[in-house]
Amino acid sequence: MFGLQKKDTNLLLIVIALTMLAPFILNPFPTDSGLAQFNAGYPDLMQRFVIFGIFAIGFNILFGLTGYLSFGHAAFLGVGSYSAVWMFKLLSMNILPAIILSVVIAGLFSLLIGWISLRRTGIYFSILTLAFAQMSFALAYSVLTPITNGETGLQITLDDPRILGISQTADGSIPVTNLFGMEMRATTDLALGAWSFTFSMGYYVCAVLMILAFYMSIRIFRSPFGMMLRAIKSNQTRMNYTGLNPKPYTLAAFVISGMYAGLAGGLMASMDPLAGAERMQWTASGEVVLMTILGGAGTLIGPVLGAGMIKYFENIFSKINDNVLHTWFSFMPDGLENLMVGILHPFVGKGWHLTLGIIFMLVVAFLPGGLVEGGQRIGRMFGRKKPTDDTSAKTEPAE
Amino acid sequence: MGILEVKDVGKRFGGLKALSDVNLSVAENTCHAIIGPNGAGKSTLLNCLVGKLIPDTGSVMFDGQSVLGRSPHEINQMGISRVFQTPEIFSDLSVMENMMIPLFARRDGAYRLHAYHSVLSEAELVTKAEQMLADVNMLDKRNMHTASMSRGDKRRLEMAMCLIQEPKLLLLDEPTAGMARADTNNTIDLLKQIKDSRNITIAIIEHDMHVVFSLADRITVLAQGTPLVEDVPEKIKGHPKVKEAYLGETAHA
Numbered sequence: 001m002f003g004l005q006k007k008d009t010n011l012l013l014i015v016i017a018l019t020m021l022a023p024f025i026l027n028p029f030p031t032d033s034g035l036a037q038f039n040a041g042y043p044d045l046m047q048r049f050v051i052f053g054i055f056a057i058g059f060n061i062l063f064g065l066t067g068y069l070s071f072g073h074a075a076f077l078g079v080g081s082y083s084a085v086w087m088f089k090l091l092s093m094n095i096l097p098a099i100i101l102s103v104v105i106a107g108l109f110s111l112l113i114g115w116i117s118l119r120r121t122g123i124y125f126s127i128l129t130l131a132f133a134q135m136s137f138a139l140a141y142s143v144l145t146p147i148t149n150g151e152t153g154l155q156i157t158l159d160d161p162r163i164l165g166i167s168q169t170a171d172g173s174i175p176v177t178n179l180f181g182m183e184m185r186a187t188t189d190l191a192l193g194a195w196s197f198t199f200s201m202g203y204y205v206c207a208v209l210m211i212l213a214f215y216m217s218i219r220i221f222r223s224p225f226g227m228m229l230r231a232i233k234s235n236q237t238r239m240n241y242t243g244l245n246p247k248p249y250t251l252a253a254f255v256i257s258g259m260y261a262g263l264a265g266g267l268m269a270s271m272d273p274l275a276g277a278e279r280m281q282w283t284a285s286g287e288v289v290l291m292t293i294l295g296g297a298g299t300l301i302g303p304v305l306g307a308g309m310i311k312y313f314e315n316i317f318s319k320i321n322d323n324v325l326h327t328w329f330s331f332m333p334d335g336l337e338n339l340m341v342g343i344l345h346p347f348v349g350k351g352w353h354l355t356l357g358i359i360f361m362l363v364v365a366f367l368p369g370g371l372v373e374g375g376q377r378i379g380r381m382f383g384r385k386k387p388t389d390d391t392s393a394k395t396e397p398a399e
Numbered sequence: 400m401g402i403l404e405v406k407d408v409g410k411r412f413g414g415l416k417a418l419s420d421v422n423l424s425v426a427e428n429t430c431h432a433i434i435g436p437n438g439a440g441k442s443t444l445l446n447c448l449v450g451k452l453i454p455d456t457g458s459v460m461f462d463g464q465s466v467l468g469r470s471p472h473e474i475n476q477m478g479i480s481r482v483f484q485t486p487e488i489f490s491d492l493s494v495m496e497n498m499m500i501p502l503f504a505r506r507d508g509a510y511r512l513h514a515y516h517s518v519l520s521e522a523e524l525v526t527k528a529e530q531m532l533a534d535v536n537m538l539d540k541r542n543m544h545t546a547s548m549s550r551g552d553k554r555r556l557e558m559a560m561c562l563i564q565e566p567k568l569l570l571l572d573e574p575t576a577g578m579a580r581a582d583t584n585n586t587i588d589l590l591k592q593i594k595d596s597r598n599i600t601i602a603i604i605e606h607d608m609h610v611v612f613s614l615a616d617r618i619t620v621l622a623q624g625t626p627l628v629e630d631v632p633e634k635i636k637g638h639p640k641v642k643e644a645y646l647g648e649t650a651h652a
């Protein structure tokens with residue numbers, strides 16, 4: 001189906017099902033229960049899951065296939081966001097032109113940076129991309145203030161021209177982002193007994209685009225182009241003496257992953273129409289590296305899992321403060337309760353980075369294939385032939 | 400005028416004269432062997448032919464065009480394929496994928512972006528790759544990962560990858576080193592058969608005299624970076640200078 005092998009079709013169908021049913025899957029706990037704070041099914045977070053999923057899928061096309069580790073991909077995400085907000089200011093609040101411009105500008109920008117950075121390999125390539133991204137960040141933060149609005153960040157205002165739309169609504173407020181009239185912030189609530197589920201327009205737009213992005217990445221992985229990228233990672237010498245020029249292949253992968261980042265940035269701005277320089281900072285570039293490695297670099301589904309995991313930690317774990325811990329352990333005698341809270345305190349709330357760091361270390365040390373490898377091992381333990389989230393890098397073109 | 404013309408080539412590494420005044424002419428559709436003691440400069444000479452090294456002096460013409468200043472992939476696209484002294488293959492890829500890459504390179508040139516269709520849908524290329532694998536007795540290993548293969552298998556695979564490109568000139572740097580006797584004989588048979596059935600010129604570096612005398616139409620003896628003699632195999636066998644070169648080496652060792 002869809003021109004894919006059976007295994008890939010199954011994987012795609014699973015991803016479609018999971019993303020479409022995410023509002024249910026991510027809200028497993030009744031609204032009033034103590035566990036409700038582990039629910040991740042609210043629009044803002046679900047949107048972030050799929051947007052960062054797109055970012056990581058794209059990053060994996062470069063890093064997972066060619067092994068070139070870019071430390072500057074947040075720059076393309078940031079450029080995408082700025083482009084989208086400018087479209088909202090100048091053209092209209094429709095997200096379609098905004099997203100198209102995000103992808104195009106991010107593509108051009110990555111062509112320039114990739115063309116220069118790919119003169120080097122290994123650590124020098126990484127440093128070059130990092131330097132470019134930090135330069136972009138500095139430019140956005142100060143020098144280019146007329147375009148980026150500096151530290152405040154770029155926002156839409158009541159007196160933006162919006163030549164194809166309206167500057168302000170009838171009641172004098174700022175119009176909202178929409179797709180041909182369907183507002184991104186629109187939500188529908190569904191209450192089922194003690195449970196409540198929220199369906200957000202914005203989430204479904206992002207989810208559909210992520211599915212498309214995922215489908216494109218499967219096609220790239222299985223194509224001659226994808227095979228060439230893996231060959232580059234494997235042995236550039238042989239590649240050269242086989243009559244192939246690795247440079248344009250790597251550059252194409254770089255630009256494609258830059259365009260994915262631009263799409264993610266454009267979507268971010270479409271959900272919440274502002275763009276700030278901090279989106280381009282090196283921590284943001286590092287985050288997508290972590291997502292990809294955590295999930296499993298070079299696997300199809302790994303980056304999406306990694307993105308989900310990190311965003312879940314960032315948004316859910318970080319909210320568990322001492323008060324919450326005290327309510328959890330309130331059944332214990334006071335001394336013991338305080339002890340438990342004291343032990344857990346560094347790992348939750350503001351300390352979520354610590355927990356994530358430990359998990360990351362464990363994964364890299366014991367599961368070099370990331371969460372996907374973990375899943376495969378569990379699958380094998382239960383004697384199944386192969387888990388469905390199997391990947392790609394290992395598939396051979398047999399008949 | 401041969402398909403490969405090497406004129407007055409010299410190459411130094413710092414103070415070491417690795418090659419000096421090398422002249423070599425390889426006629427089309429022949430097999431030319433280059434022999435000589437260790438460190439004679441044989442691999443260095445090949446490196447100068449494929450763009451890995453640029454000679455300090457002299458010229459290298461292939462098929463009427465200079466190869467100097469061209470990058471390795473351009474030289475390969477001119478029709479020269481090379482097997483390395485230590486096998487260079489794609490060790491993260493399967494045997495079959497290793498075969499598909501040179502096929503794509505031959506069909507599509509140095510760069511073509513096919514990002515949408517599956518590798519598996521290239522039925523014609525897949526069939527070709529399978530035939531070649533059958534020729535080198537590796538069809539049963541088609542889905543194997545190459546990292547775990549024996550050195551001999553890696554060499555056979557590398558040779559198959561070069562042969563499938565149907566090059567005009569095939570350069571072999573000790574293709575049978577590390578192979579079992581039986582595999583060596585298979586390789587000789589394969590090369591003989593390819594030489595007879597296709598238009599191909601072969602330049603081979605080899606220490607195994609059995610291989611050299613089974614295949615070569617002409618032999619050049621290289622010692623200390625300079626050709627000592629060049630002649631047909633029968634004349635080389637008992638040549639005093641050759642004995643001297645090799646005995647000299649043994650004396651050093």
Ligand SMILES: Nc1ncnc2c1ncn2[C@@H]1O[C@H](COP(=O)(O)OP(=O)(O)OP(=O)(O)O)[C@@H](O)[C@H]1O
Pocket residue numbers: 412415417435436437438439440441442443444484
């Ligand atoms: N890149 C290099 N840098 C410096 N010296 C080199 C380099 N490549 C080769 N040499 C030196 O040049 C000389 C010729 O080396 P080469 O590898 O061509 O010999 P060879 O005839 O192929 O020997 P063998 O039979 O051992 O493969 C040797 O002394 C070697 O140490």
Ligand SMILES: [Mg+2]
Pocket residue numbers: 441442443484572
């Ligand atoms: Mg050598």
